[in-house]
Amino acid sequence: MRTLTRKGAATRQRILEGAAAHIREHGVAGMTLDDVLARTATSKSQLFHYFPDGREELLLAVARFEADRVLEDQRPQLGDLTSWPAWRSWRDKVVDRYRRQGRLCPLNSVTSQLGSRTPGAQAVVTELMHRWQAEIATGVRHMQEAGEIDPGLDPDRAAAALLAGIQGGVLIQMSTGETDHLEAALDMGIAHLRASRLAPS
């Protein structure tokens, strides 16, 4: 696997995306290597050729793949939180994204499977959270500069709280199937930011 030909890269990608798709449908526990092979019309030797450490390496690759999608799916809104309508638009996009995704969260599934053993999975999630939080915080700072949010409010902490609300909303959705909590958390978080200018907390 030192060098990949075009054909090889394509096969590797096919396996990766096939695994990701299967996990989105059946969860990690419901994914066997043979499932992926059948679905992607590949063979054992190919899988182990491109992912020498087997299942674990594949799962980690899927985690990275899914983590990248998360922020991308929020663009361009996430990077442009410069007005209240923009915040609203972002909020709607987040809700919509997770409503579409349904009850299974690939990332949560993967990380809770790989668990604490491998540092890799945790690292992927941690980095995702940091980047996500940073982008929200940037939005908060924009609004502070525009005089729309109390300048005394800590942008990182506000972003942390908002992010936690999103995560929890999605988590609850996985059990209930409803996005009520996600929406409530986002709305309350944003409402708090808007209100801060009037009544600093």
Added chain:
Amino acid sequence: MRTLTRKGAATRQRILEGAAAHIREHGVAGMTLDDVLARTATSKSQLFHYFPDGREELLLAVARFEADRVLEDQRPQLGDLTSWPAWRSWRDKVVDRYRRQGRLCPLNSVTSQLGSRTPGAQAVVTELMHRWQAEIATGVRHMQEAGEIDPGLDPDRAAAALLAGIQGGVLIQMSTGETDHLEAALDMGIAHLRASRLAPS
């Protein structure tokens, strides 16, 4: 298993608690039936005697066991959210509980393992969330009656948002090991309630 003698009930309980303990330490994926047997000094036949459906039934029982603990661990504060210091005290208790628990969340672990297959696991979590949210909402109503929270605010929705923040904070803690997000979410949620009287959102 129609009737249990005292001895039988004790054995069943030992198995259940042993499984719960093992899961808290190693996660569901890291739990095999033999692990539980070794740990609880019981035999296969006993396990299947008390949990005829085997692993799945045991896991479900553990889920119920853990779900019960969650709310109990927040008492008496959770049931007495009648003043701002009481809210603060509850907030501290929640943070402390999850800080102690560390990076592994048994419930999340179990449900994401049992996954969507069995309706049981989802039901356990859903019911826990409902009860939790209801208790928070009751606290909000108390404060509204005391004139400490804007009466125009929807208590259930506020409780939903706060609950989502908690869940997300805990989820993030599972990756990062830090309770920062949990604390930020709780603090922001409560701050928003307090501020609502001054500046209704």
Added chain:
DNA sequence: GCTAGTATGGACTAGCGAGTCCAGTCTGGG
């Protein structure tokens, strides 16, 4: 202290699924 039902021990099975291996095919640079 009899006996019906409960509790327990532990060997055994069966099947799944990850990972190995080797033999054969393709590809691209020289």
Added chain:
DNA sequence: CCCAGACTGGACTCGCTAGTCCATACTAGC
């Protein structure tokens, strides 16, 4: 056109683990 190295097919091993089975030991009510 040649050959080193990338790519592919698929049979095979092997460990692990859930679940079964039967023989035995206990217990409680009568």
